[in-house]
Amino acid sequence: MKQPVIGVIVGNRGFFPGHLCETGRQTVLDLLEREGIKAIALGPTDTPYGSVESVADSQKLADLFKQHRDEIIGVLVTLPNFGDERAIANVMRWSGLDVPILMHAFPDEVGKMSVEYRRDSFCGKMSACNNLKQYGFKYSLTTNHTEDPSSPLFLKDLRDFVATCQVVAGLKGARVGLIGARPANFITVRFSEKLFERAGISTETIDLSEIFGRAQRLNGNPKVAQKLDQIRGYVNVADTPAHALDKMARLGVVIDDWMARRAMHADEHYV
Numbered sequence: 001m002k003q004p005v006i007g008v009i010v011g012n013r014g015f016f017p018g019h020l021c022e023t024g025r026q027t028v029l030d031l032l033e034r035e036g037i038k039a040i041a042l043g044p045t046d047t048p049y050g051s052v053e054s055v056a057d058s059q060k061l062a063d064l065f066k067q068h069r070d071e072i073i074g075v076l077v078t079l080p081n082f083g084d085e086r087a088i089a090n091v092m093r094w095s096g097l098d099v100p101i102l103m104h105a106f107p108d109e110v111g112k113m114s115v116e117y118r119r120d121s122f123c124g125k126m127s128a129c130n131n132l133k134q135y136g137f138k139y140s141l142t143t144n145h146t147e148d149p150s151s152p153l154f155l156k157d158l159r160d161f162v163a164t165c166q167v168v169a170g171l172k173g174a175r176v177g178l179i180g181a182r183p184a185n186f187i188t189v190r191f192s193e194k195l196f197e198r199a200g201i202s203t204e205t206i207d208l209s210e211i212f213g214r215a216q217r218l219n220g221n222p223k224v225a226q227k228l229d230q231i232r233g234y235v236n237v238a239d240t241p242a243h244a245l246d247k248m249a250r251l252g253v254v255i256d257d258w259m260a261r262r263a264m265h266a267d268e269h270y271v
Contacts, residue, residue: 004162005071006032007099008041009061009091011083011128012051020119021049024080024106027149032076035155037162040068051080052087062094072099074165076158077139078149079105082124085131092137100168101139102161103129104154107146122146140164174201175264179255180208204262211258215250223253 010025012018022044032039042050042064047057065072075097077088092101105121112118122145132139140161147154176196182189193203218224227249231237237245258264 003036003038004073004166005038005040005068006162006165007065007068007072007075007095007097008032008039009075009077009088010041010049010051011077011079011081011085011088011124012049012053013082013084013124014053016081016118016120017116018049018051018081020080020106020117021051024078024149025050028076028078028104031149031155031158035158035162038071040064040072052091053084054087055090058087058090059094061091065091065095065097069095069097072097073169074100074102074161076102076104076161077128079121079124079128080119081106082120083128085124085127088128089131089135089137092132093135100161100165101132101137102142102157103132103139104142104149104157105146107148172200174266175262176201176203176266177255177259177262177264178203178205179211180206204264206258211251211254214254214258215247218250218253221253223257224249227252227256 008025008028010021010028012021025041029039029041042052042057042061044050046060047053052058052061065075075092103125105125106119108119108122109117125145129139129141142157143153147157196203224246228245231245231248231252
């Protein structure tokens with residue numbers, strides 16, 4: 001599986017301690033690197049602390065995300081302090097990305113609630129989430145409202161999020177083959193092709209009788225022998241009748257060829 005690529009938005013708000021953005025950003029980036037995740041993020045030479053607060057900051061990060069649009073499978077929004085909710089939402093809107101978003105906020109520390117150290121990310125996260133919703137973006141939340149990035153809980157949330165991003169990315173543009181109609185009594189396996197299409201998943205259908213007809217016409221086709229070798233290579237077929245193996249091989253050849261011709265990624269069949 002190729003290395004996951006995640007866009008990172010570091011929120012900032014000027015009257016909260018900026019140094020928390022500097023240390024918080026590095027903490028998150030270090031964690032992503034340890035997890036083998038490639039982060040697409042602004043640096044401290046791009047904007048103050050590599051964070052976003054102004055319109056110009058948002059445009060810089062949106063442009064950076066655009067450059068990596070074909071790589072980024074998800075966006076992590078992290079709030080080392082309160083953060084600017086409009087700046088975060090503007091990055092997503094201007095980048096044109098349509099990927100899962102994880103909202104994360106740093107916790108305040110007892111004994112460090114002075115002007116110099118107070119984060120107030122708890123409230124900032126609510127504002128940022130509210131603004132993303134107004135902009136029409138969906139997002140995921142961490143298990144707890146605020147989480148220390150070095151905690152096992154955040155690590156689990158991050159891994160779950162990346163796994164979700166990989167599934168979503170893998171299904172975008174997918175083409176699924178549907179062989180035959182489902183059995184009448186198995187309505188539990190019915191689904192809406194229209195809903196699939198809205199999610200960018202296309203379906204291609206073929207009648208089961210057509211598959212059987214093509215299989216019967218494969219006499220002498222060398223692909224059948226190759227498929228038989230593949231079957232024998234991964235399962236013990238010593239007690240399987242030869243005619244049954246021949247049917248399986250023919251069916252496999254027809255389905256493989258059909259999927260290749262129609263550029264499909266998966267198939268569902270009812271036999």
